[in-house]
Amino acid sequence: xxxxxxxxxxxxxxxxxxxxxxxxxxxxxxxxxxxxxxxxxxxxxxxxxxxxxxxxxxxxxxxxxxxxxxxxxxxxxxxxxxxxxxxxxxxxxxxxxxxxxxxxxxxxxxxxxxxxxxxxxxxxxxxxxxxxxxxxxxxxxxxxxxxxxxxxxxxxxxxxxxxxxxxxxxxxxxxxxxxxxxxxxxxxxxxxxxxxxxxxxxxxxxxxxxxxxxxxxxxxxxxxxxxxxxxxxxxxxxxxxxxxxxxxxxxxxxxxxxxxxxxxxxxx
Amino acid sequence: xxxxxxxxxxxxxxxxxxxxxxxxxxxxxxxxxxxxxxxxxxxxxxxxxxxxxxxxxxxxxxxxxxxxxxxxxxxxxxxxxxxxxxxxxxxxxxxxxxxxxxxxxxxxxxxxxxxxxxxxxxxxxxxxxxxxxxxxxxxxxxxxxxxxxxxxxxxxxxxxxxxxxxxxxxxxxxxxxxxxxxxxxxxxxxxxxxxxxxxxxxxxxxxxxxxxxxxxxxxxxxxxxxxxxxxxxxxxxxxxxxxxxxxxxxxxxxxxxxxxxxxxxxxxxxxxxxxxxxxxxxxxxxx
Numbered sequence: 274x275x276x277x278x279x280x281x282x283x284x285x286x287x288x289x290x291x292x293x294x295x296x297x298x299x300x301x302x303x304x305x306x307x308x309x310x311x312x313x314x315x316x317x318x319x320x321x322x323x324x325x326x327x328x329x330x331x332x333x334x335x336x337x338x339x340x341x342x343x344x345x346x347x348x349x350x351x352x353x354x355x356x357x358x359x360x361x362x363x364x365x366x367x368x369x370x371x372x373x374x375x376x377x378x379x380x381x382x383x384x385x386x387x388x389x390x391x392x393x394x395x396x397x398x399x400x401x402x403x404x405x406x407x408x409x410x411x412x413x414x415x416x417x418x419x420x421x422x423x424x425x426x427x428x429x430x431x432x433x434x435x436x437x438x439x440x441x442x443x444x445x446x447x448x449x450x451x452x453x454x455x456x457x458x459x460x461x462x463x464x465x466x467x468x469x470x471x472x473x474x475x476x477x478x479x480x481x482x483x484x485x486x487x488x489x490x491x492x493x494x495x496x497x498x499x500x501x502x503x504x505x506x507x508x509x510x511x512x513x514x515x516x517x518x519x520x521x522x523x524x525x526x527x528x529x530x531x532x533x534x535x536x537x538x539x540x541x
Numbered sequence: 542x543x544x545x546x547x548x549x550x551x552x553x554x555x556x557x558x559x560x561x562x563x564x565x566x567x568x569x570x571x572x573x574x575x576x577x578x579x580x581x582x583x584x585x586x587x588x589x590x591x592x593x594x595x596x597x598x599x600x601x602x603x604x605x606x607x608x609x610x611x612x613x614x615x616x617x618x619x620x621x622x623x624x625x626x627x628x629x630x631x632x633x634x635x636x637x638x639x640x641x642x643x644x645x646x647x648x649x650x651x652x653x654x655x656x657x658x659x660x661x662x663x664x665x666x667x668x669x670x671x672x673x674x675x676x677x678x679x680x681x682x683x684x685x686x687x688x689x690x691x692x693x694x695x696x697x698x699x700x701x702x703x704x705x706x707x708x709x710x711x712x713x714x715x716x717x718x719x720x721x722x723x724x725x726x727x728x729x730x731x732x733x734x735x736x737x738x739x740x741x742x743x744x745x746x747x748x749x750x751x752x753x754x755x756x757x758x759x760x761x762x763x764x765x766x767x768x769x770x771x772x773x774x775x776x777x778x779x780x781x782x783x784x785x786x787x788x789x790x791x792x793x794x795x796x797x798x799x800x801x802x803x804x805x806x807x808x809x810x811x812x813x814x815x816x817x818x819x820x821x822x823x824x825x826x827x828x
Contacts, residue, residue, distance in 0.1 A: 453599050454638040457630040458699060459622075459654030476650065479640035483685075 282342075283405050289518060290332040290403045295412025297519040302400050304526040308533045309392055317536040318388065324529050325392055325399075334402050342398050343391075350387055357383035406438035408511075415513055428504025436492070444485065451480050543611040545707060545739050546573040546596060546628070551605035553591055565591040569605075569765045571758060573707070573739055580750030580771075581743045583760030584785045589743050590633075592760065593709050596741070597628035626655050629705030633712050635696035636689065644670075644687070644695050645680040651703040669702035672735070673728045690721035694728065701732055707739040708732065714746065722746075726753065748789045751775065751809040759784070775809040 285291075290298075305324070312318050329339070343350075363378025401409070414431035421427050452462070455476045462473050553566040566588045573579060583589045594600040595607055598614045598621040607614050607624075614624035629651075632638070641647035648669055652662040670680060673694035679687070684695050697713065710729065714722040726749065733740050744750045750757060750771075757774045759767035761784045767774050774781070778788050778796045788796070791814045798805050805821060808814045 450632065451638055453594065454630075454632045454635065456599060457597060457625060457632070458651040459625055459703070460650075461654065476638075476640045480638050484637055 282338075282402065284334055284338065284402050285405075286333060286403065288332050288403070290328060290399070292518065293403075293522060294513055294515055294519045295404050295408045296416055296513060297515065297522050298400050298404055299409075299412050299416060301522060301526055302396055304530060305396050306393065308530050309389060309396070311530070311533050311537060313537055317533045318385075320529070320532050320536065321392065324525075325395055328399055329395070332399060332403050334399070338402065339395055339398055343394060346390075346394060350390055353390060354383045354387050357386050407435060410435040410438070411509070411511070411513060426504075428507070432504075440485075440488070443488070444481070447484055448477065448481055451477050542575070544572040545575045545610060547606075547608040547611075548572075548592075548595070549606045549608065551592070551595060551607065552603045553588075553595065553600065554603045557603065564763050566595075566602075567763050571765060571768055573741070575706075575739055576733070576737050577739050578733060578753055578755050579739075579741045580754030580757045581741060581760065582745075582747065582750060582757060582786060583766075587760040588763045589760050590711060593630060593711060593741070593743065596707070596709060597630050598624040599630070626651075626703050627705055628707045628709065629700040629703050631697055631700050631708070631710040631713060633715060634693075635700075635713075636692035639684040639692060639696055639699075642683060643681055644675060644684050647684050647695060648680075648698045648702050651699055655703060665702045665704060666698075669698040672701055672732050673698045674724065690717055690724070693717065693721070694725065697725070697728065704736065705738065706736075707741065709741045709743075711743045712745065713742065714744070714749065722749070745787070747787050747792075748809075751789050751792075759786070771809050772807070776807045778807060 293301075305321070308324075309321050312321050329336070358375060358379050359373060361376060361379035361382045363376035365377035366374055367377055367380065368375040404412075410431045413434070414427055417425070417427045417431070456462075460473060460476055462470065465473070548569055548571050551566055551569040553564075555561070555563045555565055569588075569592060581589050581592070591600065595602055598607075601615060609620075609624050609627060612620060614620055639647050641650065645666055648666045649662050652665045657665070666680070670676075675691070675695060675698060679691070684692060687695065693713070697710070700708065708729070713725050713729065717725065729740060729742070730753070732738060742750065742754070754771060757767070757769065757771055758765060759774060759781070766784065767777065767780075775788065775792050778792050781788050789809050791811060792807060792809050795805050795808050795814065795817070799807075803821075805817055808817050
């Protein structure tokens with residue numbers, strides 16, 4: 274059951290999107306989000322959506338994975354929809370009873386906001402689905418490296434992120450094992466009042482924390498044994514280098530933003 | 542008499558209907574009688590752990606049945622819960638599941654979940670501690686202050702305290718020194734004798750299982766490859782080696798002798814080897 278978590282999962286592949294430089298993808302995501310938030314009407318929305326749909330199609334990631342990953346976020350989506358539906362004031366009233374009024378503007382706005390969140394999530398999923406955690410942190414480190422000038426420990430931060438991502442599956446596996454072991458001793462996580470259920474988590478959390486600390490300790494020793502001493506003077510095995518595809522992508526992104534702004538200017 | 546455990550045509554497939562689909566068990570059937578000591582051997586990924594988790598209802602079979610005392614453990618919720626208590630399961634490296642403030646409380650976790658009275662819990666905790674050689678003073682210390690071997694014994698006591706009729710252990714001696722291993726194996730044997738319990742032990746140490754078990758189950762490629770007494774199983778030493786399994790050193794030596802054309806029977810303990818060599822010498826003396 275815990276193994277079904279897809280948030281942040283990576284699907285290995287060989288599509289153009291997979292092969293893009295991680296920095297291009299990161300910048301691309303930012304540009305895409307800018308375009309998405311600049312888009313203020315259905316035409317520009319259509320343009321952004323077309324861009325997203327093309328990228329998803331090229332990546333060859335099954336649509337099912339996107340829908341599956343969306344599941345934990347349904348609540349936020351519904352909440353946004355309802356808020357916008359009921360709290361948007363407008364003139365064209367559709368339904369009115371008691372203190373609740375639903376206007377056409379409200380419906381439009383609710384759909385608009387939900388669409389924005391959906392496209393935002395899909396875009397981020399596309400990044401994590403097509404980029405391995407290691408190349409993602411590599412890209413992030415490289416993009417943030419100018420901040421070293423103001424003494425921000427960029428390498429250390431990205432190393433921490435990399436380790437955190439690397440240990441998510443390990444810890445999930447560990448949790449599964451501990452749950453099984455405590456179930457074998459008659460622990461019951463499914464019934465009882467809320468307080469009992471919270472208490473039932475103690476036999477899982479204590480061993481999990483202890484093992485996480487133990488792992489951290491062992492990892493630190495192992496890194497030290499291999500003379501790790503932070504980012505200074507450290508070279509990369511895989512150097513990031515922008516290719517033709519990457520420049521092409523930058524051009525496309527510029528076109529996307531220009532198109533969205535142009536449509537917004539026209540005020541269609 | 543009905544066997545304590547009966548496994549009928551057990552199949553298990555992980556992540557069914559996804560690209561990660563994986564057959565972990567196919568058509569496994571066997572019976573376990575009360576009081577037996579069964580060793581389960583098989584290389585990593587052969588389905589041993591999956592099999593074990595079916596025997597106390599942690600995993601639900603894709604098809605097939607597990608009968609405890611003649612009744613399916615999935616018949617109803619009560620049966621499943623009962624199976625958890627009647628079939629005790631000790632996982633690999635069980636010391637990593639300790640969580641309570643004191644050794645006493647940790648051992649009491651299982652019996653308390655069974656809903657027993659305070660006196661009964663107390664009796665069981667002390668008795669279980671006795672089986673694994675945990676002293677009275679040690680009951681009041683934090684389990685995290687104990688040594689690795691002691692932690693392991695506390696964790697095993699936590700399962701023994703439920704007084705299961707079948708005690709299943711996954712590599713209970715992994716990562717311990719020879720003395721610690723002997724201690725644990727002796728504790729398990731003591732429990733079996735005192736409660737007439739059934740023991741099923743997964744182990745990679747062939748000499749341990751060969752010495753202790755009445756019967757061996759050999760798992761290979763998600764299926765039950767062999768089922769028989771150690772003598773029967775180790776008679777197929779060559780086949781075991783083909784499955785990527787280890788055999789006791791003495792068995793290996795005698796296999797070499799057989800390959801050299803010397804008519805010796807297969808053995809798996811030093812005592813048997815000595816007897817066998819004596820027999821051959823006597824035969825030669827008569828000839």
